[in-house]
Amino acid sequence: MADYQTITLDRRGSVAVITINRPDKLNALNSQVHIEGVDALDELRTDDAIRVVVITGAGEKAFIAGADISEFAEHTAITQRNSFQERTLFNTIDTFPKPVIAMINGFCLGGGNELALACDMRIGSETARFSQPEINLGIICGGGGTQRLTRLIGEGRAMEMCLSGDMIDAPTAHKFGLLNHVFPADQLEAETLRIAAKIAEKAPIALQLTKEAVKFASKSNLDEGLRREVDLFALCFSTEDKAEGVAAFLEKRKPVFKGK
Ligand code: COA
Numbered sequence: 078m079a080d081y082q083t084i085t086l087d088r089r090g091s092v093a094v095i096t097i098n099r100p101d102k103l104n105a106l107n108s109q110v111h112i113e114g115v116d117a118l119d120e121l122r123t124d125d126a127i128r129v130v131v132i133t134g135a136g137e138k139a140f141i142a143g144a145d146i147s148e149f150a151e152h153t154a155i156t157q158r159n160s161f162q163e164r165t166l167f168n169t170i171d172t173f174p175k176p177v178i179a180m181i182n183g184f185c186l187g188g189g190n191e192l193a194l195a196c197d198m199r200i201g202s203e204t205a206r207f208s209q210p211e212i213n214l215g216i217i218c219g220g221g222g223t224q225r226l227t228r229l230i231g232e233g234r235a236m237e238m239c240l241s242g243d244m245i246d247a248p249t250a251h252k253f254g255l256l257n258h259v260f261p262a263d264q265l266e267a268e269t270l271r272i273a274a275k276i277a278e279k280a281p282i283a284l285q286l287t288k289e290a291v292k293f294a295s296k297s298n299l300d301e302g303l304r305r306e307v308d309l310f311a312l313c314f315s316t317e318d319k320a321e322g323v324a325a326f327l328e329k330r331k332p333v334f335k336g337k
Contacts, residue, residue, distance in 0.1 A: 079113075079116055079117070079120065081098075081113045081116075081117065082109065082113065083097070083098060083099055083107070083109045083110045083113050084096060084097055084098055084110060084113045084114055084117060085098050085135075086117045086120070086121075088126070088127065089270060090274065090277070091126060091127060091128045091129065091274065091277040091278075092127070092128070092129050092130070092131060092270060092273040092274055092277055093121050093124075093127045093129075093130045093131070094130075094131045094132075094133065094180075094270075095114060095117050095118075095130060095131070095132045095133075096132075096133050096134065096135050097110055097114070097132070097133070097134045097135065097140075097141055098135040099135070100134075100135040100136030100138070100139070102142075102145065103134075103136075103138060103139035103141070103142035103183075103184060104134035104135060104136070104139050104140065104141045104142065104189070105141065105142050105143055105144065105145040105146070105188075106141055106143070106144050106145060106166070106188045106189065106192065107144075107145035107147075107148055108145075108148060108160060110145075110166070111163075111164075111165050111166050114132075114166040114169070115164045115165075115166060115169045118130070118166075118169050118170070118173055121175070122173065122174065122175075125281075125336060127175070128175060128176075128276075128277040128279075128281050128284070128336075129175060129176050129177075129178065129273045129274075129276050129277040129284075130173070130175055130176070130177045130178070131177075131178045131179075131180050131269060131270070131273050132170070132177060132178070132179055132180065132192070132196060133179070133180040133181075133182055133266075133269075134181075134182060134183065134189075136182075136183070137182065137183060137262070138183045138184065139182075139183040139184040139185075139189070140179070140180075140181040140182050140183055140184060140185040140189050140193065140205065141184075141185065141186070141188065141189025141192060141193075142184045142186050142187070142189060143186040143187025143188045143189050143190075143210065144187055144188035144219075144220070146214065149214070149216075157219070161219050161220065165220065166192055166195070167188075167191055167192060167195040167220045167221050168195070170192070170195040170196055171195045171221075171292065174285045174288070175281070175284065175285065175288075176197045176198070176273075176276055176284055176288060177195075177196045177197050178196060178197065178198045178199070178200060178269060178272070178273055179192070179193040179196040179198070179199045179200070180200055180265060180266065180269040181193060181199060181200065181201040181202065181205045181256070182201075182202050182204075182205065182262065182265055183202070183204060183205060183206070184205075184206055185201070185205055185206065185207045186206075186207070186208050186209075186210055186244075187208070187209060187210055187211055187218075187220075187222075188219075188220045190207055190208065190209060190222065190226070191209075191218060191220035191221045191222045191225070191226075192220070193255075194221055194222070194225040194226055194229060195220075195221060195225065197288060197291075198257045198272075199250075199255060199256050199257055200256065200257055200258045200259075200260070200265070200268070200269045200272065201247045201250060201251070201256045201258070201259050201260075201265070202247065202259070202260060202261065202262040202265040203247050203248075203259055203260070203261055203262060204247065204262050205246075205247045205250070205256075205259075206244045206245070206246055206247070207238075207244060207245050207246075207247075207250050207255060208238065208242055208243060208244040208245065209222045209226065209238050209239045209242065210242040210244075211239070211242070212239065212240060212241070212242040213242045217239070218239060222235075222239060223235070223239055226238065226239070226255075228295045229254060229255060230253040230254055230255055234253050247259045258272070278334070279334065280316070280318035280319075280321075280322060280332075280334040280336070281318070281334065281336035282313065282316050282318055282336060282337075283313055283316075283318065283319075286309040286310075286312060286313060289309060290302075290305060290306045290309050293305050293306075316337060317335060317337040318332075318334045318335060318336065318337065321333065321334060321335070322334070
């Protein structure tokens with residue numbers, strides 16, 4: 078197992094928890110966090126015991142307070158462009174073959190919100206706060222904020238968040254559909270792990286294909302999307318887990334899925 082400096086990786090049964098661990102900098106995303114986060118996901122990608130990943134931030138104050146602004150000071154246009162086109166956490170999470178859940182325990186700003194948006198579900202504490210404050214730095218979102226946020230919560234709401242840089246609270250984020258669930262801060266971890274463990278019991282290949290199909294909905298028109306869905310649906314019929322799921326239903330027992 079790799080020796081990480083800016084993140085921690087814990088395995089809790091079939092759920093892995095990646096914690097961005099720079100609490101003194103409110104878990105700001107520097108290039109090392111991206112590198113180590115991508116490495117951790119690579120480690121988990123081929124670990125059959127892990128079926129769901131949760132990403133969170135260390136400490137009580139922040140999930141992630143954005144990209145590390147001190148690195149912005151050093152970048153030219155081209156080095157910044159290159160660093161966001163390399164293997165970022167955003168795109169690695171987006172295409173990761175297992176469900177990834179953001180557990181949002183505080184400030185979820187800029188690149189932090191973009192990282193949460195790249196995840197498959199977002200679960201927040203009542204104290205979480207969200208914004209795309211790039212506009213206050215004289216720049217725009219670069220990690221998917223204008224694209225994934227718009228697809229998730231709609232143009233008017235995304236536009237206002239990106240143009241104003243204002244923070245919204247957790248109930249508003251929930252109302253917008255940015256958060257799937259909101260829990261009191263002291264219950265956030267237990268409730269998130271409960272939801273993650275429930276998903277982890279499902280058939281792993283079907284989870285992967287579900288993620289692929291749902292993500293494809295925002296990249297395609299309806300006809301292409303429906304064709305992709307039926308192809309992926311048919312692919313499930315080649316798995317042992319489909320045979321097990323159907324047999325278990327007919328035999329009135331709980332299925333045991335193996336990811337085969
Ligand atoms: N990049 C680099 N460092 C950051 C950071 C970021 N995005 N966000 C916070 N930090 C650092 C602060 O510089 C400070 O470091 P220091 O103690 O060495 O000075 C430390 O984290 C604590 O932050 P601080 O600003 O003192 O906390 P606060 O409670 O007064 O304010 C915020 C909290 C989130 C409102 C404030 O930190 C903030 O606005 N951060 C930047 C948010 C942002 O614009 N993100 C998008 C970047 S594109």
